Amino acid sequence: MKNINLRRTMIVISAFLMPFTIFFMSPAVILMAASEGIINSSALVFLLIFIVSLFTGRIWCGWLCPAGGMQELIGSGCEKKPSDGFLNYFKYILFAIWATMILILFVMAGGINGVNPMYGTEGGIFPKIMYVYLILLAIFVISTFILGGRSMCRYFCPMSVIMIIGRKIGNILNLPGLRLKTEPEKCIDCGLCNKACPVGISVSEMVKNNDSNTNDCIMCGSCADSCKKGAVTFGFSKNK
Ligand code: SF4
Ligand code: SF4
Incomplete structure (x- = not known):
């Protein structure tokens, strides 16, 4: 099986699982947990993604990210693609804002009060996560048709910066x-x-x-x- 077929199969499966997995890999839920001083499953997943990125860069984005998979499904057949330009810097700005907010929320909560991988799932994750899912879906459709396929990944995703940093550290350490x-x-x-x-x-x-x-x-x-x-x-x- 060529890389491309294996990769597409994996990322499409991940896209279809997104309504079930989104809660466990959400930058927003990390903020909610940080406001109570809790390290949740999303934080642990992103830590793992960072460690893997030391050796594989943004492989998460290409092979497993459900949001990336959704953009590929929405954009299949769409010729327009993202390009170089000022929009590329937005992801760094969003990452800096997000990381600063996490730090501030932990400080306001008095530091780390515990680790709870099931944080926020009491009473189930549906329907509270469904409206977030539908909003994301709408954003992906709009961004794909205005800015091109995978434009959220290239321009706006703050998570991508975690892996960009990981790859740079991996390169510095000559891994x-x-x-x-x-x-x-x-x-x-x-x-x-x-x-x-x-x-x-x-x-x-x-x-x-x-x-x-x-x-x-x-x-x-x-x-x-x-x-x-x-x-x-x-x-x-x-x-x-
Ligand atoms: S342009 Fe790209 S696909 Fe064509 S030979 Fe060069 S590297 Fe290969
Ligand atoms: S993202 Fe582009 S440059 Fe990177 S591996 Fe895929 S096709 Fe090649």
Whole structure:
């Protein structure tokens, strides 16, 4: 099975499970728990995602994130893609606001009062989470058709910054990990990789520059699957 088929299967399953899993990987529920000094399941999930990102960058975004899966389902057939520009900075601003709010809420709650993975689930998570789910769905539909497929991932998702930081630390520590490998001498500039990239990265430029480090790559492997010349491949290695 090619990367792309396995990945799509996994992320689509994750998208369909979103109404059940959203409560356990929600930045909003982390804030609710922090206001009581509680470390909840979402905080633990994001900690795990950070640790994994030391070795695999944003693989969560590409392979498992239910919100990413929903955007791919909504945007299938949509030609428009995100691009470079000022919108790319919004995710960092949102992350800084969110992280600061968590710190302030913990301080106001008197520090960490406990760990409760089932925080907020008393009495069930439905229907209280359903309206959040429907709002997210509407946001994804609007952003996909106005800004392009996966635009929330590239421009706005504060969670992505956790993994971007993880990858940078992994690179500084020279940890081995899952990466794109580029071989510019094999590239014929056909552009198939650019078409395949769901987040609108100019992969051929990356290959020409022989540098696969980009904060926006969601490690989906689609460019490697599409390149018939082997100029970009996907595998474990150390950062150059
Ligand atoms: S698909 Fe391969 S050969 Fe074509 S532009 Fe991309 S890296 Fe170069
Ligand atoms: S650069 Fe390649 S691996 Fe990264 S998001 Fe684009 S297609 Fe996926």
